[in-house]
Amino acid sequence: MFFNLKNWSDLNGWGEKNLYLKFFTIFFLALHLLWVSVHLLFVSKDLINPWKLGGYGMYTVPHDSPRTHVFLQDATTKRWTELDYSKNKFATRKFEQLNHNNIFKCRFPSERSLVGFIDENPHLRYQPLVIAVSKIVFSRYPIQVERQIRAKIEIAWSKNREFFGYRGQICGRKYSGKVKYS
Structure with a gap:
């Protein structure tokens, strides 16, 4: 069954047309993970107030209410x-x-x-x-x-x-x- 495949992209359902969409999705997922990591780093170093900016860091510390x-x-x-x-x-x-x-x-x-x-x-x-x-x-x-x-x-x-x-x-x-x- 697997030996008869000539194009391995047919195995996972991604054709030649959707290959760009796949890389586009992976790129933006990686970019989002980088943004979340930087945001959480700034919150952990106490550089920003996460409750004013929102995002995932908001839930890591209580609201500081300046x-x-x-x-x-x-x-x-x-x-x-x-x-x-x-x-x-x-x-x-x-x-x-x-x-x-x-x-x-x-x-x-x-x-x-x-x-x-x-x-x-x-x-x-x-x-x-x-x-x-x-x-x-x-x-x-x-x-x-x-x-x-x-x-x-x-x-x-x-x-x-x-x-x-x-x-x-x-x-x-x-x-x-x-x-x-x-």
Whole structure:
């Protein structure tokens, strides 16, 4: 039976016409597997937020729910107090939007996002601030979930209030800068 076949492609049902379709299907299957592997690699190295991008990596870690916290320094006591997040004491829409909604976890906040935050919160202008971004962290031993600070940005104003300087730390890397504010 097998010895009488002259064309082995007839054995598996793929004729000469469908040979290109077969290689096309295999190529895109391999490309998809490569995409999934790279995506899972980025999730495992904590470079992207899988819950913002979707895909298979989304199911490997719990949703980290990034949240922005704002701390003000009291002028008399020099103590830092956190503004209540639930009572809408500050707005973070522009800050989060200009930082791509925290998709890229270790990306430094842009100067435009800091200016947007200050524009959105005029009552916080010209005061020393600390903006912190926290996320939910899952640990396996012991099994628990807790919120930890992932990024911190300190903002201080110049005496003539034309500039503000910022410095901070995200994913263990430090950064700083100065912005002209008008």
